[in-house]
Amino acid sequence: MITLHQLRVFVAVAESGGTAAAARHLYLSQPSVSLTVRNLEAELGTELFIRNPPRGLSITPFGRTKLEEARTLLSIAEMFAEPQDAGGQLHGQIIIGYFNSLGPPYVPGLLRYLRERLPGVDVQLRDGDLGSINRMLETGQVELALTYDLGMTERPRVHLLKECQFYAALPPEHPLAQQQTVSLEALAQETLIQFDLPHSREFLMSPFWQYQLEPRIAYRTTSLEMVRGMVAQGLGVALLITQSLAEQTHDGSRLVCRPIENALPSQRLVLAHSHHFSPTPVAEAVTQEIKDFFKERLSDCI
16 A cells, blocks of 8 residues: 655655755655665556666656645645635745846745745755756656746746846946946946856857857856956946846945847746646645736836
């Protein structure tokens, strides 16, 4: 007989990507987690994971189907155990992935919003670059992801949250900061601080390439806040698309953001859900709240 404990362990292993991480999350021993998964596979008559020691575990197509069903059953069990005076409040857990640079400007406020609107939902977070977020979606390690519609190998279902525009990040005393808009041609004459993550680096250079420009790169960093801090200290300029709501960096220095006057495509900020899985009731509710969150704050962003 399959138990809720087996389902919880299975979901934890799938979401963690391995038995060791799942054991830490569940406060169990790794052998106990491995045995539970093996017993569940024996009950089901087939493997849920492919074991590849150098790479760990990867979920099988059958495992993907059962992961969706397990999440739904656990969500129903949470609702069944709800106290009578809880007023039909939605209960459950969800793991949301987000692209690194989208964290500081959006995720803290979003978490507070979800806590107020869905107090019975436990929201866990995973961050990564665009490629790793895409892989987390495909394997079911996250149910939803806040990301850019960029570099996705398997097309997930997406909800458009915002159209983002390119802008120039400049030191306050820089001559270009005194202008209302900045041309790519002028920006390319300056030394550039490059945001250097997979997919992001090529995407942020593509406007220059579109206009056959080759700016000189002074520094590269995988941290958006480092880019902003280096710009504020006068070490170069940057072309960015993730808009921070503040023009002040961690050390108290400031930078100036100016729109790009050249004709450039916008970039879609989306909430993604893997097409391999149907959304659970919790995921459906969280999706709607995230869409409402961005609708309310759309006017705050450039």
